[in-house]
Amino acid sequence: MTKIAVVGTGYVGAVVATSLASIGHQVVGVEIDRARLESLQAGIVPFHEPGLSELVTAQLEKASLSFTDSYETAIGGADVAFLCVGTPPSPDGSPDTTYVENAARSISEWITSPMVVVTKSTVPIGSGRWLNDLIADDRASVVSNPEFLREGTALNDFLHPDRVVLGSNDPGAIATMVEVYRPILEQTFTGGRPDLRPGLVRTNLETAEIVKYAANAFLAMKISFINEVAMIADAVGADVTEVATAIGMDQRIGSSFLGAGIGWGGSCFGKDLAALRATAHRHGVESLITGAVVAVNDHQIDFVAEKVSKHIDLAGAEIALLGLAFKPGTDDLRDAPSLKLARHLLDSGATVTAYDPVVGAVSGMDDLKVAPSWRDAVAGADATVVITEWDEFLSINLAALAESMDGALFVDARNAFDAAAATDAGLSYVGVGRAAPTS
Numbered sequence: 001m002t003k004i005a006v007v008g009t010g011y012v013g014a015v016v017a018t019s020l021a022s023i024g025h026q027v028v029g030v031e032i033d034r035a036r037l038e039s040l041q042a043g044i045v046p047f048h049e050p051g052l053s054e055l056v057t058a059q060l061e062k063a064s065l066s067f068t069d070s071y072e073t074a075i076g077g078a079d080v081a082f083l084c085v086g087t088p089p090s091p092d093g094s095p096d097t098t099y100v101e102n103a104a105r106s107i108s109e110w111i112t113s114p115m116v117v118v119t120k121s122t123v124p125i126g127s128g129r130w131l132n133d134l135i136a137d138d139r140a141s142v143v144s145n146p147e148f149l150r151e152g153t154a155l156n157d158f159l160h161p162d163r164v165v166l167g168s169n170d171p172g173a174i175a176t177m178v179e180v181y182r183p184i185l186e187q188t189f190t191g192g193r194p195d196l197r198p199g200l201v202r203t204n205l206e207t208a209e210i211v212k213y214a215a216n217a218f219l220a221m222k223i224s225f226i227n228e229v230a231m232i233a234d235a236v237g238a239d240v241t242e243v244a245t246a247i248g249m250d251q252r253i254g255s256s257f258l259g260a261g262i263g264w265g266g267s268c269f270g271k272d273l274a275a276l277r278a279t280a281h282r283h284g285v286e287s288l289i290t291g292a293v294v295a296v297n298d299h300q301i302d303f304v305a306e307k308v309s310k311h312i313d314l315a316g317a318e319i320a321l322l323g324l325a326f327k328p329g330t331d332d333l334r335d336a337p338s339l340k341l342a343r344h345l346l347d348s349g350a351t352v353t354a355y356d357p358v359v360g361a362v363s364g365m366d367d368l369k370v371a372p373s374w375r376d377a378v379a380g381a382d383a384t385v386v387i388t389e390w391d392e393f394l395s396i397n398l399a400a401l402a403e404s405m406d407g408a409l410f411v412d413a414r415n416a417f418d419a420a421a422a423t424d425a426g427l428s429y430v431g432v433g434r435a436a437p438t439s
């Protein structure tokens, strides 16, 4: 058992703290936002993440997890401190590290014994070095341990990762972290299942820091790549979903993250691509690929909007959007393609009514109506556009949906539906890069 402090209990911090407590460590989460602190102390997670509330409650009851706003309580005597505070983007795309700096200063104020300080926040490449200097205490060593969890499957991703990356210039600090991760590395809580054991990468600080950016940039690149192929597939009458299946069978390519659609959103890909680009620029390196990945993604909104405007006049049209969250399993609207498409359609004179199983309201977009059910959203619509592939939508009776719409246009912007079934239900089906059976 290791005594661990987790500084910042936002999305990543809450998952990290709770998961570490669940594998046998003694964890204290530090949160200075009073509302969030009180909520977590009561076992209430202030965002949507499947299974997390239950696990927080269980660990609070076992007293392996607690939350405080006192650095003194959390840092004094801790063996390891994870920095999980936010790094919002600055105007030039590089992450703002003010919260990381403040947390590091507080740690240096309250440190009482040897401690490993771990960067979990996605910090700019080179941060580990200045953090060592900033903390300026021989008892502290910095380790970069990038996080790869996805919203919606965060607990599973933390407890059963593909790899654990530990970067430090102090071998002793890495050894401490290997002990922290031992239950995960050996999957002791699953009976040691060899198929679930992650890889372990021990490396230096800068390498670990760049791994995070390179991983996210590569995943976003796969999606933008297949979206560009989708555009070509549409033009030549091919089906991109079959192209993705076929190329994905090549183990050098791999089948995941080849889902063409309206493009990627969320708080990570855009921010990390911008940060990698900014780092490259600062070092005089021209990052051609990251620019192209973003440009394709931006264009994907117009590409989907054109699928509607090709069939109906947007001015005065009633359009239903199914899904607002940037992906299923989350209530997150950051960088959500739904809002960009809604803006485009609204600015073109359409009336837009959205429905999402989890997102009940959208602040700052008064002209976007949010309906309480998919039935209310599609009633009288000239076109329905599916933006988020929630399970609830996949079980919709398409004949009933077609019946309650005024028009028949059904744009499946996630290629989540069976085109023939939609056509049989009386809908005019349009996918992304899929040869339409009706055309």
Ligand code: UGA
Residues within 6 Å of the ligand: 147, 148, 149, 150, 151, 152, 216, 219, 223, 256, 257, 258, 259, 260, 261, 262, 263, 264, 265, 266, 267, 268, 269, 326, 327
């Ligand atoms: C992403 C990475 O997948 C995580 O490994 C990483 O830890 C995380 O960022 C982070 O940096 O914190 P996340 O943003 O939660 O995780 O979501 P993803 O599941 O990666 O999806 C991102 C976007 O890509 C979504 O809008 C999704 O709809 C879209 N997507 C995904 C596609 O358009 N096609 C696909 O084939 C897959």
